[in-house]
Amino acid sequence: MALESKIPKGPLSDKWTNHKSKINLVSPANKRAIDIIVVGTGLAGASASATLAELGYNVKTFCFQDSPRRAHSIAAQGGINAAKNYQGDGDSTYRLFYDTIKGGDYRSREANVHRLAEVSTNIIDQCVAQGVPFARDYGGLLDNRSFGGVLVSRTFYAKGQTGQQLLLGAYSAMNRQIGRGKIKMYNRHEMMDLVLVDGKARGIITRNLVDGKIERHGAHAVVIASGGYGNVFFLSTNAMGSNVSAGWKIHKKGAHFANPCYTQIHPTCIPVSGEHQSKLTLMSESLRNDGRIWVPKNIEDVKAIREGKLKPVNIAEENRDYYLERRYPAFGNLVPRDVASRAAKERCDAGYGVNKTGEAVYLDFAAAITRYGSEQAHVKGLDENDAALVKKLGQDVVRSKYGNLFQMYEKIVDQDPYETPMMIYPAVHYTMGGVWVDYNLMTSIPGCYAIGEANFSDHGANRLGASALMQGLADGYFVLPYTIGDYLADDIRTGKIDTNLPEFEKAEATVKAQLERFINTKGKNTVDYYHRKLGKIMWDKCGMSRNATGLNEAITEIKALREDFYKNVNVPGTTSEFNEQLAKAGRVADFLELGELFAKDALERTESCGGHFREESQTPEGEALRNDKDFTFVSAWEYKGEPSKAKLHKEELNYEEIEVKTRSYK
Amino acid sequence: MNLTLKVWRQANAEAKGRMETYPIADVSPDMSFLEMMDVLNEQLMGQGIDPIAFDHDCREGICGMCSMFINGEAHGPDRLVTTCQLHMRKFNDGDTITIEPFRAKAFPVIKDLTVDRSSFDRVQQAGGFVSVNTSGNTQDANSIPIDKHDADKAFDAAACIGCGACVATCKNASAMLFVSAKVSQYALLPQGKVEATDRVMNMVKQMDEEGFGNCTNTGACEVECPKGISLENIARMNREYLYASLKG
Numbered sequence: 001m002a003l004e005s006k007i008p009k010g011p012l013s014d015k016w017t018n019h020k021s022k023i024n025l026v027s028p029a030n031k032r033a034i035d036i037i038v039v040g041t042g043l044a045g046a047s048a049s050a051t052l053a054e055l056g057y058n059v060k061t062f063c064f065q066d067s068p069r070r071a072h073s074i075a076a077q078g079g080i081n082a083a084k085n086y087q088g089d090g091d092s093t094y095r096l097f098y099d100t101i102k103g104g105d106y107r108s109r110e111a112n113v114h115r116l117a118e119v120s121t122n123i124i125d126q127c128v129a130q131g132v133p134f135a136r137d138y139g140g141l142l143d144n145r146s147f148g149g150v151l152v153s154r155t156f157y158a159k160g161q162t163g164q165q166l167l168l169g170a171y172s173a174m175n176r177q178i179g180r181g182k183i184k185m186y187n188r189h190e191m192m193d194l195v196l197v198d199g200k201a202r203g204i205i206t207r208n209l210v211d212g213k214i215e216r217h218g219a220h221a222v223v224i225a226s227g228g229y230g231n232v233f234f235l236s237t238n239a240m241g242s243n244v245s246a247g248w249k250i251h252k253k254g255a256h257f258a259n260p261c262y263t264q265i266h267p268t269c270i271p272v273s274g275e276h277q278s279k280l281t282l283m284s285e286s287l288r289n290d291g292r293i294w295v296p297k298n299i300e301d302v303k304a305i306r307e308g309k310l311k312p313v314n315i316a317e318e319n320r321d322y323y324l325e326r327r328y329p330a331f332g333n334l335v336p337r338d339v340a341s342r343a344a345k346e347r348c349d350a351g352y353g354v355n356k357t358g359e360a361v362y363l364d365f366a367a368a369i370t371r372y373g374s375e376q377a378h379v380k381g382l383d384e385n386d387a388a389l390v391k392k393l394g395q396d397v398v399r400s401k402y403g404n405l406f407q408m409y410e411k412i413v414d415q416d417p418y419e420t421p422m423m424i425y426p427a428v429h430y431t432m433g434g435v436w437v438d439y440n441l442m443t444s445i446p447g448c449y450a451i452g453e454a455n456f457s458d459h460g461a462n463r464l465g466a467s468a469l470m471q472g473l474a475d476g477y478f479v480l481p482y483t484i485g486d487y488l489a490d491d492i493r494t495g496k497i498d499t500n501l502p503e504f505e506k507a508e509a510t511v512k513a514q515l516e517r518f519i520n521t522k523g524k525n526t527v528d529y530y531h532r533k534l535g536k537i538m539w540d541k542c543g544m545s546r547n548a549t550g551l552n553e554a555i556t557e558i559k560a561l562r563e564d565f566y567k568n569v570n571v572p573g574t575t576s577e578f579n580e581q582l583a584k585a586g587r588v589a590d591f592l593e594l595g596e597l598f599a600k601d602a603l604e605r606t607e608s609c610g611g612h613f614r615e616e617s618q619t620p621e622g623e624a625l626r627n628d629k630d631f632t633f634v635s636a637w638e639y640k641g642e643p644s645k646a647k648l649h650k651e652e653l654n655y656e657e658i659e660v661k662t663r664s665y666k
Numbered sequence: 667m668n669l670t671l672k673v674w675r676q677a678n679a680e681a682k683g684r685m686e687t688y689p690i691a692d693v694s695p696d697m698s699f700l701e702m703m704d705v706l707n708e709q710l711m712g713q714g715i716d717p718i719a720f721d722h723d724c725r726e727g728i729c730g731m732c733s734m735f736i737n738g739e740a741h742g743p744d745r746l747v748t749t750c751q752l753h754m755r756k757f758n759d760g761d762t763i764t765i766e767p768f769r770a771k772a773f774p775v776i777k778d779l780t781v782d783r784s785s786f787d788r789v790q791q792a793g794g795f796v797s798v799n800t801s802g803n804t805q806d807a808n809s810i811p812i813d814k815h816d817a818d819k820a821f822d823a824a825a826c827i828g829c830g831a832c833v834a835t836c837k838n839a840s841a842m843l844f845v846s847a848k849v850s851q852y853a854l855l856p857q858g859k860v861e862a863t864d865r866v867m868n869m870v871k872q873m874d875e876e877g878f879g880n881c882t883n884t885g886a887c888e889v890e891c892p893k894g895i896s897l898e899n900i901a902r903m904n905r906e907y908l909y910a911s912l913k914g
Contacts, residue, residue: 051800066721067787069828070729086808119802128807129798131857133821140811158821164728165824172795179791187784210776239723273696278704279725408727411744411751412698477800526711528704572711577678578719578777581711 003256003636003651006438007111012657013093016115019439020482024489031056034488035497037204037219039191039246041068041174043167043469044452045225047476050173053182055481057488060217061174062186062206064241064583069171072227072239073472076163077284077405079145079155080469082120087144091152093117098658100467103149103336104432104460105610105626106660107262107634109653111439112457119478120470124156126477132169134158146289147465149336149665155466160284160405166469170476189215190583191246192511194222194253194448195504201250201448202497205507207515209583212576214512216504218497220488221447223480224250228431228453230263232591232598233543234535236428237269237282243587244594247435247454255443256636256649258456259433260594261602264463264611265544266429267293267340270412271360280427281412283363284405285465288333290368290398291422293340295352295361297321305354312354312362312421323347331665338462338611338624339665341426345544346622348425355423364421369394426544430468432459432611433601436636436651440483441475444636447487451475456634461610515575518585523568527584530565534558534588534595542595546602547615554599559644562592596643604648607631628660667693667754670762671706673718676775679782683775685764695755699742700725700732702754720779727751727892730827733834734779735766740831740890748829748892768834771877772841783830785876786844792872793865794848796857810856820854823847825893832887832895838879843887845873846903847895853906863910870907 008019026034034057038049041063049061063071083096097117101108124142128134134156135143144153158165177183188209195203195216203218229244230236251257268283296302297319304310323343325332335343344361347353354360373394377384384390395418399406406417413423435443435450437457443450452472459467537557541550565588573579608617608624609631617625634651668691676683690706697705700722707717723731732749736742742752757763767775772785798804824847832843849866852858858865881900888897 047800054799065723065729065731066783067828069787070723070731072724072729074730075724075726075728084807122802122804124807125804126798126800126802129796129804129857131796131820131852131855133817133824133851133855134807135821136812136814136817138814140813140817141808158824161728161825164827165821168824172790173800175787175791176795176797178787185787187787237726239729240725241723274694276694276697276701276705278698278701281726407746408751411727411747411753414696414753414755478802481800526708528708570711572714572716578780580719581717 003436003649004438005109005651006440007109008439012110012114015111016118023483023486026485026488026492028056030492032058034058034491035060035219036221036223036484037217038062038223038225039204040071040225040227040454041171042071042073042225042227042452043170043472044454044476045223046071046167046170046174047473048223048225048451048480049183050170050177051477051481052484053177059177059183060186060219061183062189062191064188064190064209066187068174068185068187069168071167072242073167073469074164075239076469077160077282078147078286079157079162079466080123080166081147081154081466082124082156082470083117083154084121084124086142087153089152091154095152096120096154099150100458100464101460101658102663103462103464105462105663106460106628106632106655107609107653108458108460110655110657115479116458116471116474119474122478123470123473127166127169130169130173132158132165145286146334148285148288148334148340149331149464155286157286160286160402163469166473170473191249192586193507194250195507196253196445197497197501197503200446203499203504205504205511207511210578212574212579214508216499216508218499218504220491220494220497221449221484223449223451224435224454225451225476226454228434229591229594230428230431232534232595233428233538234531235272235277235280235539237266237280240279243590245587245590247450248590248594250435250443250445250448252639254445254639255448255450256436256638257434257597258436258634258636259601260598260637261542261605261612262432262461262610263428264337264430264432265341265426267337267344267426268363268424269427269429270409271355271423271425272357281408282427282429283409283422283424284402285337287363287402287405290401291333291363291365292322292367293324293333293361293363294320294322295347295354299351302352302354306356313366328665335665336462336464341544342613344426359425360423361425362421363424365398365417366421369398372397430463432456432461432463436634440486441480442483442487449480449484451480461612514586515582518569518571518582519573519575521566521569521571523570525568526570527581527588530561530569530592531588533561534592537561538595538598542599542602545613545615548603551599551603555596555603555644558592558596558599562596565589565592593643597637597646600643600646601635601637604635605631626662632660667695667757667759669693669757672762672764673778674766675718675778678777679774693754695753697754698725698750699734699736699752699754700750718779719777722750725750728827730829733768733781733829735768735834737764740768740834741892746892746894748827768830770830770833770839772839773830773833785878786828786830786841788876789841789845789869789872790848793868796852797861812855816854820851823850823854823895823899826895827893829892831890831892833878835886835890836879837884837886838882840881841873841878842881842900842903843891843895843897845869846899849903849906850899853902862906863913866903866906866910
């Protein structure tokens with residue numbers, strides 16, 4: 001199947017407006033006869049469900065958690081970007097578009113990104129109208145802050161809980177429609193497979209996680225909004241239940257999977273503390289507005305710190321290496337995430353890591369506390385030279401901005417970040433790759449859509465901070481509800497989808513057989529045993545830097561691990577009960593396939609770009625070296641029976657508006 | 667650390683439950699409580715015992731899914747944390763720890779420590795929203811300035827994660843703190859004021875139908891709330907309710 005991106009013709013800034021005016025619509029009366037399934041209730045899934053129901057479609061929405069409000073968008077901390085230019089600092093739709101393309105290292109689609117920047121402002125209006133309590137200044141207007149990779153303040157926020165507030169806004173919009181009967185909500189349900197009838201997506205098979213019942217659901221279109229696949233690394237900032245299964249199942253039914261190797265390693269996470277670790281916790285990028293990142297200049301100081309003989313606060317200013325400020329003077333501590341992560345790794349690999357494992361750097365707020373404290377003392381007419389007073393006032397300001405993050409840190413690490421610098425280290429956070437979609441967000445299966453983190457479309461090889469929330473809500477509130485009508489306009493006479501069709505029967509039988517197989521294997525290793533092993537291969541060989549030898553090893557090792565999993569996994573209990581191990585087994589089985597495709601994709605792309613760093617392709621200073629001549633394309637993989645046989649399709653990326661340049665933050 | 671765990675085991679909603687005792691050795695103080703439970707489950711599976719079912723997801727204190735009643739307290743002995751943020755350094759070597767599900771008539775047990783909190787969703791569906799469509803044609807976000815103090819208070823109320831600790835803690839299994847947090851968030855914002863009357867009436871009605879108990883102002887909910895939701899919200903909801911009742 002050829003890749004058709006369906007990007008509308010015409011000037012970039014008019015594409016979306018013209019497209020909306022020209023695509024087919026479904027009349028209100030006909031919408032009542034059309035069913036749509038949405039899988040996942042994060043920002044993308046919840047906002048899409050609510051909007052589709054408002055438009056009049058019958059929506060069935062599924063989530064594996066006990067309530068749609070638990071989806072992992074809830075954990076997003078820092079903020080959401082929008083080109084409002086409320087600060088009057090030179091922001092514009094074009095600048096947000098440009099920053100996103102550049103931040104993505106020139107590996108995303110111009111037309112999609114421009115559309116994202118265009119609708120960004122609507123999102124803020126919409127959320128405020130819904131009662132989302134964004135941060136405000138004393139004049140009562142919305143406040144902004146700055147994020148990595150940009151030179152303006154365009155990030156709207158609600159303390160360190162922006163994702164929570166936006167998701168609860170979308171959840172409330174959903175609740176309104178659930179109350180009206182336009183959304184039927186299925187909590188604790190997992191999508192097990194996609195059902196195709198005559199080549200079109202016509203329904204899904206689900207498992208009720210409470211009683212194990214396998215159910216069939218028909219619809220005229222299926223929307224996958226199931227998030228990213230960061231948990232292929234076992235340890236990540238994703239929730240424990242976050243998984244790739246919905247995306248992977250549709251991949252196996254014909255949807256191409258794009259750029260799986262583009263993974264974001266977030267620079268500021270709490271370091272790993274031991275073997276028992278089950279997940280990693282992010283410390284928001286917003287902290288880099290005020291925190292300065294450093295390691296000691298002298299290796300003797302590093303040793304003394306590790307032995308507990310020296311405290312970081314006692315290291316003099318001239319003996320500290322603020323390595324981001326040193327290497328990237330223009331952007332300093334606010335370089336994009338991929339750049340900041342690699343710089344931390346470089347220092348730690350050189351032996352300057354500041355904790356016992358040697359994998360941590362400092363994020364220090366002392367300078368910000370003094371700065372804010374002096375400002376407050378001045379405003380209040382107090383003594384600016386009273387160090388203790390200034391410190392206290394400064395700490396209060398920092399608490400009001402990041403209080404919940406500091407509390408989270410203190411609970412996990414048992415140190416007070418108001419008094420001593422935080423320790424941080426990069427961790428897997430977000431996946432830019434995902435299901436390939438065209439401009440209408442439709443996958444290569446007719447009638448099957450993918451939105452939010454589950455698709456690949458807007459972030460190229462690296463996502464800028466505060467852009468995930470923007471994309472999830474843009475797709476769900478403002479893009480998909482329009483574009484899906486263009487497809488459904490041909491479906492107004494189809495009538496209800498019959499779930500007794502042989503296609504449903506066959507899909508159900510396959511699902512049941514796989515579940516039985518897990519239970520009947522009765523091997524000796526738990527599901528987590530395999531998940532941990534997979535995670536270690538991924539982190540060591542497909543992590544922050546990659547090379548051909550490691551990637552080839554990863555491919556072989558993952559394949560062997562997958563074979564062993566099917567022979568030796570132990571899944572207790574039965575298929576017809578609440579069985580968390582069984583649910584996890586299905587998810588890990590899919591990760592064991594995706595992991596191999598991931599490594600294959602990373603091996604194929606011999607250039608470095610964004611979050612994908614190939615050691616073979618770097619400048620003498622150790623910066624990533626892109627190869628635009630050979631790699632300005634999207635890698636879209638077609639499933640051919642197993643990951644090793646996947647077929648590569650290339651979608652060439654054409655830049656009409658933007659001049660492709662070397663990304664520099666120096 | 668070596669610990670003794672007494673855990674509520676219940677095969678399903680209909681089955682009779684009981685406490686079971688499990689020893690666990692070599693627990694690191696840096697582990698989170700749920701990581702300790704992971705280790706216990708690996709140990710149980712090794713012995714051919716069904717692992718303990720418990721809800722959890724984000725493991726960073728925001729999704730509201732984890733819900734354990736530990737030594738008689740919702741989310742355990744630490745303050746302003748969820749179970750997933752509780753760390754084993756809060757316990758001592760040799761301790762016996764009792765672990766039960768969040769108990770309430772409106773939260774029936776599904777299995778072991780997992781309960782059904784869909785009653786919370788239904789209360790929200792009754793009125794926990796602003797009736798505005800996602801048309802993209804709403805007015806500019808800065809067209810209505812909002813007093814920072816009100817905006818901050820609305821945020822503090824909106825920080826509720828819907829975990830149900832307030833209900834599990836309350837001797838009457840009242841959901842007043844949960845419901846009042848949502849009522850307050852919208853009552854404090856101009857966007858929410860328009861339908862404040864219907865909202866409070868509908869949400870309170872649904873709350874009563876779900877079988878939550880009455881509020882007797884003991885304040886235990888506020889103490890155990892992992893997000894520090896204030897009792898002030900209950901007072902505000904009572905005012906809103908009285909006003910709505912008088913308005914008819």
